Amino acid sequence: MPFVALIIGILIAVLDQIIKYFVSQYLQPIGSVSVIDNLFSLTYVENNGVAFGMFSDMRWLFVVLTVVLIAFIVAYMFKKRPKEKIFYISTALIIGGGIGNLIDRIFYGYVIDYLSLSFFPPVCNFADYCITIGTVILMIYLLFFSDLFNTPKKAEKSDE
Numbered sequence: 001m002p003f004v005a006l007i008i009g010i011l012i013a014v015l016d017q018i019i020k021y022f023v024s025q026y027l028q029p030i031g032s033v034s035v036i037d038n039l040f041s042l043t044y045v046e047n048n049g050v051a052f053g054m055f056s057d058m059r060w061l062f063v064v065l066t067v068v069l070i071a072f073i074v075a076y077m078f079k080k081r082p083k084e085k086i087f088y089i090s091t092a093l094i095i096g097g098g099i100g101n102l103i104d105r106i107f108y109g110y111v112i113d114y115l116s117l118s119f120f121p122p123v124c125n126f127a128d129y130c131i132t133i134g135t136v137i138l139m140i141y142l143l144f145f146s147d148l149f150n151t152p153k154k155a156e157k158s159d160e
Contacts, residue, residue, distance in 0.1 A: 006077070012097065013099035015126070024044075066105075070098050073091050100126070101128070
């Protein structure tokens with residue numbers, strides 16, 4: 001299962017880069033296109049920071065943090081090999097999105113964002129949504145499916 005999650009993560013990163021290629025080629029010259037009036041538009045943005053553009057110009061710090069986080073997730077996947085598919089779904093999304101944005105940071109110095117929702121002001125991209133959804137799924141896994149919070153004291157109390 002870890003190999004499948006890793007392959008899916010890589011495919012997500014490839015898809016992210018393909019989308020960003022077309023966004024750079026066709027959306028960058030025009031800036032913005034309304035898809036659904038007053039709700040959804042495609043807007044080209046070069047994000048030098050992370051979420052919501054915070055921490056601008058800290059490119060190499062985010063490159064290092066992303067590499068470390070992805071390496072940790074991959075090592076954990078292969079070492080612990082959790083049985084639940086929900087874990088692998090979440091990690092595939094996080095790895096894929098992380099690699100997609102990592103490629104942008106390394107080669108361009110910024111992340112290409114383009115998805116703009118009227119009720120959510122920051123412009124995001126496919127990789128951002130993969131990371132966000134993957135993180136939510138990972139939290140659900142950790143809270144409800146893993147034994148992370150099963151301390152020995154809890155196990156002893158349940159035996160009594």
